[in-house]
Amino acid sequence: MLSKVAQFDEMGGFEGSTRPPYEKLAKWLGSVEPEFLASRRAQAEFLFRRIGITFAVYGSQEATERLIPFDILPRIIARAEWAELEKGLIQRVKALNLFLADLYGAGEILKAGVVPSELVYRNPAFRPEMAGRRVPHDIFVHIAGIDIIRTDDDGFFVLEDNARTPSGVSYMLENREVMMRLLPDLFALHRVAPIENYPDQLLATLRSAAPRGAGADPVSVLLTPGQFNSAFYEHSFLADKLGIELVEGRDLFVKDDIVYMRTTEGPRRVDVIYRRIDDDFLDPLAFRPDSALGVAGLMGAYHAGNVTLANAVGTGVADDKAMYTYMPDVIRFYLGEEPLLQNVPTWRCREKDALAYVLDHLGELVVKEVNGSGGYGMLVGPHATRAQIAEFAGKLADNPANFIAQPTLALSTCPVSVASGVAPRHVDLRPFVLYGANGASVVPGGLTRVAMTENSLVVNSSQGGGTKDTWIIDDAPLARA
Amino acid sequence: MLSRTADNLFWLARYMERADFLARILQASRRLATLPRAYGGMETEWESALLSSGAAPAFHAAGLAVDEANVTRFLAFSPDNPSSIRNCIELARANARAVRTALTVEMWEAINGAFLELKAFEQARGRSAEDLTRFLDFVKQVSAAYDGGAHRTMLRNDAYWFSRVGLYIERADNTARLLDVKYHVLLPESEAVGGSLDYFQWTAILRAVSAHTAYHWVYRDSLKPWLVADLLILRPEMPRSLIACYESVVQNLDRLGKSHGKQGPAQRHARAVFGQLEQSTIESVFHNGLHEFIQGFIADNHRLGALVSEQYLF
Numbered sequence: 001m002l003s004k005v006a007q008f009d010e011m012g013g014f015e016g017s018t019r020p021p022y023e024k025l026a027k028w029l030g031s032v033e034p035e036f037l038a039s040r041r042a043q044a045e046f047l048f049r050r051i052g053i054t055f056a057v058y059g060s061q062e063a064t065e066r067l068i069p070f071d072i073l074p075r076i077i078a079r080a081e082w083a084e085l086e087k088g089l090i091q092r093v094k095a096l097n098l099f100l101a102d103l104y105g106a107g108e109i110l111k112a113g114v115v116p117s118e119l120v121y122r123n124p125a126f127r128p129e130m131a132g133r134r135v136p137h138d139i140f141v142h143i144a145g146i147d148i149i150r151t152d153d154d155g156f157f158v159l160e161d162n163a164r165t166p167s168g169v170s171y172m173l174e175n176r177e178v179m180m181r182l183l184p185d186l187f188a189l190h191r192v193a194p195i196e197n198y199p200d201q202l203l204a205t206l207r208s209a210a211p212r213g214a215g216a217d218p219v220s221v222l223l224t225p226g227q228f229n230s231a232f233y234e235h236s237f238l239a240d241k242l243g244i245e246l247v248e249g250r251d252l253f254v255k256d257d258i259v260y261m262r263t264t265e266g267p268r269r270v271d272v273i274y275r276r277i278d279d280d281f282l283d284p285l286a287f288r289p290d291s292a293l294g295v296a297g298l299m300g301a302y303h304a305g306n307v308t309l310a311n312a313v314g315t316g317v318a319d320d321k322a323m324y325t326y327m328p329d330v331i332r333f334y335l336g337e338e339p340l341l342q343n344v345p346t347w348r349c350r351e352k353d354a355l356a357y358v359l360d361h362l363g364e365l366v367v368k369e370v371n372g373s374g375g376y377g378m379l380v381g382p383h384a385t386r387a388q389i390a391e392f393a394g395k396l397a398d399n400p401a402n403f404i405a406q407p408t409l410a411l412s413t414c415p416v417s418v419a420s421g422v423a424p425r426h427v428d429l430r431p432f433v434l435y436g437a438n439g440a441s442v443v444p445g446g447l448t449r450v451a452m453t454e455n456s457l458v459v460n461s462s463q464g465g466g467t468k469d470t471w472i473i474d475d476a477p478l479a480r481a
Numbered sequence: 482m483l484s485r486t487a488d489n490l491f492w493l494a495r496y497m498e499r500a501d502f503l504a505r506i507l508q509a510s511r512r513l514a515t516l517p518r519a520y521g522g523m524e525t526e527w528e529s530a531l532l533s534s535g536a537a538p539a540f541h542a543a544g545l546a547v548d549e550a551n552v553t554r555f556l557a558f559s560p561d562n563p564s565s566i567r568n569c570i571e572l573a574r575a576n577a578r579a580v581r582t583a584l585t586v587e588m589w590e591a592i593n594g595a596f597l598e599l600k601a602f603e604q605a606r607g608r609s610a611e612d613l614t615r616f617l618d619f620v621k622q623v624s625a626a627y628d629g630g631a632h633r634t635m636l637r638n639d640a641y642w643f644s645r646v647g648l649y650i651e652r653a654d655n656t657a658r659l660l661d662v663k664y665h666v667l668l669p670e671s672e673a674v675g676g677s678l679d680y681f682q683w684t685a686i687l688r689a690v691s692a693h694t695a696y697h698w699v700y701r702d703s704l705k706p707w708l709v710a711d712l713l714i715l716r717p718e719m720p721r722s723l724i725a726c727y728e729s730v731v732q733n734l735d736r737l738g739k740s741h742g743k744q745g746p747a748q749r750h751a752r753a754v755f756g757q758l759e760q761s762t763i764e765s766v767f768h769n770g771l772h773e774f775i776q777g778f779i780a781d782n783h784r785l786g787a788l789v790s791e792q793y794l795f
Contacts, residue, residue, distance in 0.1 A: 049597065050590060227578045236581040246582050251483050262484045264639060264793045265741050 008152045009424050010075065010414045019153075021078040021473060024189045029073075029415070029422060037417045040072050040182050047178050068171060069466030071416045072182060075427060075448040079193070082444060082472045085148065085156050085431070088341030090440045091331060093144045093433045096163055098334040100140035100318050104130045114333050115326050123323075124371065125316025127279060129286055133303060135312045136211045137437040142310040143202070143274075144433040145169075148446075149344070150412045157344045157409075159428060161327065163311060163319035165276050168447040168467075169432050170234035173198060173241075175447075175469040193444035193472040198432070199241035201443070202274075205436035206242075209308045210271045218271035221247045221261060225277050225293045235276050242274075249277075254297030257304040272308045279313050321404045322348060322370040344409060350401035358405040359396060362389050365405040366457075367396070380457060382408050411457055414468065416450060426451040428459050429470065445470035486580045487643045487793055493576040494631075494647035497592070500569035501624035502655040502689075503556055504617040506530050509689040514549055516681055527552040532662040533655075533689075536562050553613065558603065566620055570599050583640045587630035595623040639740060645733040646789060653726035653782050656713055659689055661775045667706040683709050690721045710771060711763040723778060727755040730785070747788040754781050 006014055011022040018026045048067050077085075102109050103120055104127075110117045120126055145166025147159040176195055180187055203220070210218035224235035226248050239246035251261050252270065260267035275282065281291040286299035301307045317323065325346045331339045347354035347365075358365060362381050369377040379392040396403055413424035431446030448468040449459035459465040510530040527547050531537040536555065539562050545551045559565045574596040577584055584592075602616055628648070635641040660667070663686050666679040683704045687693040692712060699716060700708050714723050731751045738744040766774050 050594065051586075227575070232578070236578070240582040245483050245486075246580075247483060248485070251485050264482055264484055264487045264643075 007410050007424075008150070008412045010150075010412050010427070012424075013153065021076045021081075025074065025076060025186070025415075028186050028189065034421060037072065037422075038419075041417060044070050044072055044178055044182055047181070048174075051174070069450075069452050069464075070175060070178065071425075071450055071452075071466055071468045072179070073415055073417050073422070074179065074186075074469045074471045075414050075429075076190075076471045076473055077445070079472055079474050081155075082193075084340070086442045086444075088156070088339070089146055089431055089433050089442050091335065091337065091340050092146060092158065092161070092327065093141060093435050093440060095327070095331040095334050096141050096144065096161065096315075096318050097139055097435060099330050100163075100312070100315060101134075101138045102334075103317060104133060104314060109330065109333055112333065114329050115323070119322055119326075120317060123317045123320065125279070125314070125320060127314030127317075129299060130312075130314040135302075136305065136308045137209055139209055139435060139437065140312040140315050141318075142205055142209055142312075142435055144435065145430045145446075146433060148341075148429040148431065149409065151410050152412075156341060156429075158324075158327070158341050159344055160321070161319040161324060162430075163315040165278065165311065166430070166432070167231045167234055167276075168430055168449075169198065169443075170237040171467050172432070172443070172445065172447040172470070174237070175467055179469040190471060191474040193474070195443050195445055198443045199238065201434055201441055202238070203242045203244070204438055205434040205441075206272045206274055206308075206310055208436035208438035209310055211305055211308055213306065214271035219244075219269060220272040220274060221245045221252075221270050223247055223249070223252070223273050223275040223277055223295075225249075225281065229276075231276065238274075244274075249292070249294045252295040252298070254295060254301050257297075257301045257306055259295070259298065259301045259307045270307060272310065274310050279316065282309075282313065320370050321346075321368050322350070322401070325404065344406050347405040349396060349403040349405060354405075355396065355400045358403075359393060362393060364408060366408055367392055367403055367405045370402050370404060380408070383457075408457070411451075414448070414450065416452070416468075418452075423454070425454070426457050426459065427468065444472040482583070482639050482643075484793060486583050487639065488790075489576040489580040490583055490640055490644040491647035491789070493573050493580070493592075494644045495651040496569040496573040496576070497624050497627050498648050498651040499564055499655070500566045500573070500620050502652075503534055503564070503566045503569070504620040504624075505689045505691070506533050506659070507553060507556055508614075508617050509685045510552075511549070512688065513681060513685045529662050530556065533659045534564070535658060536564060539563065557613070557616065567599060567603070570595050570620075570623075585630060585634035587634050588627055591623055591626040591630050595620075595627075598623075637736075639737055642733045642737040642740075643793075646730055646737070649726045649729045649733070650782060650786055650789075652721055653723050653730070654779065656690060656721050656723060656726070657775055657779050657782065659686060660710065660713055661772070661779065664710075664771045664775060667710045667771060679706065680704060686713070692719060692721065695719060707763055707767065710766070714766065714774075715758065715761060715763060724755070724758040727751065727758055731755045734789075745788075745792040747785060747792045750781075750785055750788050754778075754785065 008014055011018060011026060013019050045067065048070060099109065109115050110120060141163045143166060145162040145168065147162065148156045149159050150156050173195065206220045207218055220242070221244055222235055222239040222242070224232060224246055226232065229235070236246055245261060247261055253260055253262065259270040259273070261270055277293055280288050281293045283294045283296060283298040284291045285296050287294070302309055302313065324343065325348050328339045328343055331337060347358050349355045349358055358367065362379070365381045367379040367381070379388065381389065411426040411428065414427045415422045416425040427448050427450050429446050429448050432443055434441050448470045450466045450468055451457055451459045452464060452466040507530065510526050514526045527549060530552055531540050531547070534556055540552070540555050543561060545555065555562050555565065557566045560568065562568065574592050577589060577592045581589060598619060605612065631641070631644060635644070663682065666682045683706055684693060686709060687696055690713065696704070696709065696712055699712060699718065702708065712719050712722065716722050717724050717728060719725055734748045734751050738748050
């Protein structure tokens with residue numbers, strides 16, 4: 001079924017003629033021996049294991065620490081293509097911030113009927129505790145990861161917004177370091193936009209977001225659930241690069257609505273918390289009482305305006321898959337602009353006509369849970385068995401509002417170095433957008449995720465997906481006029 | 482710095498040092514156990530190894546027979562022995578992972594590399610004596626690499642000082658326990674009584690702390706048990722002696738105190754213990770009882786660990 005769809009390859013286009021950004025890579029690939037690539041693959045694996053870049057897979061006992069497969073060939077995007085994408089990303093995150101401030105504030109977009117109220121108020125990620133509250137500088141989403149795909153030469157689609165605690169940026173940074181060590185010759189052929197300033201920009205963003213009452217030198221910390229969390233490597237990596245303390249809930253305490261960390265020199269006041277803990281676990285007094293990860297009284301300090309949480313509490317209401325379908329209207333509503341980045345066409349199963357269509361076409365569609373993430377709880381129609389389709393039809397009929405459906409897109413492919421040689425694999429892209437009181441920025445590139453299994457469309461690392469270094473290069477002219 | 486981080490660094494250093502000590506104890510014991518009885522080879526050797534390492538209660542609770550295979554397995558590889566080499570490395574890595582931001586790349590790579598090697602070694606079936614030798618050497622190398630990495634690459638701030646205090650408290654404890662188990666062969670009378678029968682016991686003690694050559698350089702004399710005791714207790718130039726460990730403990734605690742702007746009970750206690758060692762001679766130690774002296778030191782050293790914890794909010 002998939003084979004009927006024309007397949008766009010980022011190197012070969014539709015016809016197999018090399019696209020301009022890939023010319024040097026293609027030539028280089030023609031000049032190296034397969035053994036060379038194999039030795040570099042082995043070296044990459046060794047480096048990643050040695051540095052300890054691992055992540056944990058939930059529910060897999062034998063391997064609590066696993067490597068994310070890394071592909072040694074870069075994914076290349078021309079500067080001009082990137083410039084367009086960057087504008088669209090900033091526009092989108094700007095709108096997300098205005099949207100959240102409105103949802104927890106006046107609710108104008110609901111009054112205007114652009115977004116249905118029940119989608120907000122019945123959303124499990126909506127935080128009533130935040131209603132009527134303002135956050136420092138009115139910024140809710142300081143760090144966003146917007147998942148992007150392409151299907152042809154004509155630009156990009158947004159697949160998903162991640163406005164809670166998006167991860168993956170450490171892989172982006174480490175991939176680059178490893179690439180520069182592994183393939184210096186290939187590197188030297190290109191002018192690749194550097195990404196190593198990301199930690200500095202992130203720190204500047206966090207500091208800019210400090211409460212107005214904080215002094216000239218606000219103290220920031222990174223709050224992690226601890227070393228058993230799947231992204232712990234990233235947490236420690238970032239804290240190290242930012243030069244801020246990596247704290248767990250038990251390292252913090254709240255007194256008189258002020259947050260302190262326990263240090264060898266006594267309590268030290270904390271102004272900004274880059275938290276990598278979900279809302280539910282932040283404060284056992286406000287949310288889950290059984291959470292041992294959070295800090296009792298944190299929400300009190302937050303409401304008192306004495307600490308900034310990045311991202312803010314309650315951002316999940318704006319990034320679920322049902323809300324996603326309204327994003328183009330959200331952008332128009334707040335910015336009065338047309339969206340620069342398109343959504344993937346999506347059926348909202350909560351709407352009767354859409355549901356009927358989806359049920360009739362389950363075999364062709366990708367159906368996702370509105371609140372699902374990490375590639376869990378989804379149906380990929382063309383790859384599903386009859387039994388799986390029947391099971392999903394049942395789930396859909398029971399609770400249609402819990403699902404959206406999208407066409408099975410011919411996700412672009414990219415050349416990947418595998419044991420049998422160089423072969424195309426499906427990819428997506430997660431650029432990281434920073435949004436502070438000091439403005440917005442996007443680190444050039446982002447994390448390219450690869451479905452390492454042939455024909456697979458699932459790129460999530462929890463499902464065996466891998467990553468690639470992503471190059472924004474200067475010197476290649478664009479193919480299209 | 483975060484109290485939890487300081488705590489982790491303190492224990493991380495202790496685990497790495499302990500792993501090193503266990504490897505040395507095992508090597509010394511294996512050497513001694515191969516001697517004929519007439520040369521001092523005794524069945525009690527493996528019991529001593531258990532006592533020196535502090536693992537005797539856990540070992541006996543497991544109801545195992547005291548022999549080379551069981552003791553080696555228990556001290557080196559047993560997951561059930563909280564301070565087996567294996568568990569030391571695993572705990573060190575868990576601590577290291579939790580405070581990775583406080584470690585330099587070299588230190589992390591030493592520990593992480595050790596952990597990966599350990600996994601590989603554990604998977605290898607049918608270990609030979611040769612494998613064990615390799616493993617014990619490897620553990621010593623890892624400990625040296627970690628220590629060297631810390632010395633060469635860490636910023637000289639409280640992270641470093643906490644880490645060093647942990648290292649020297651552990652090292653002092655190890656030396657003291659080694660002496661405690663063997664004190665009876667170091668008493669001056671034993672030369673008259675046992676004569677050279679104990680010779681190989683003395684060399685085993687020296688080997689366990691890599692001081693066999695050092696002894697000859699310091700004393701330019703044949704082995705005398707009271708000199709062995711002197712070397713390991715009172716000679717400041719011997720890096721594992723109690724006095725050398727305490728000199729370093731005092732130094733590092735002082736730097737910590739200075740950077741925090743105040744001295745506390747930990748600094749005062751460490752200085753008192755150091756002062757006592759400085760004023761002692763080996764004659765006065767023997768006069769008051771070697772066994773009692775060492776017991777007293779172990780208790781004092783333990784108390785310092787507790788004071789450091791209290792003072793710095795662990």
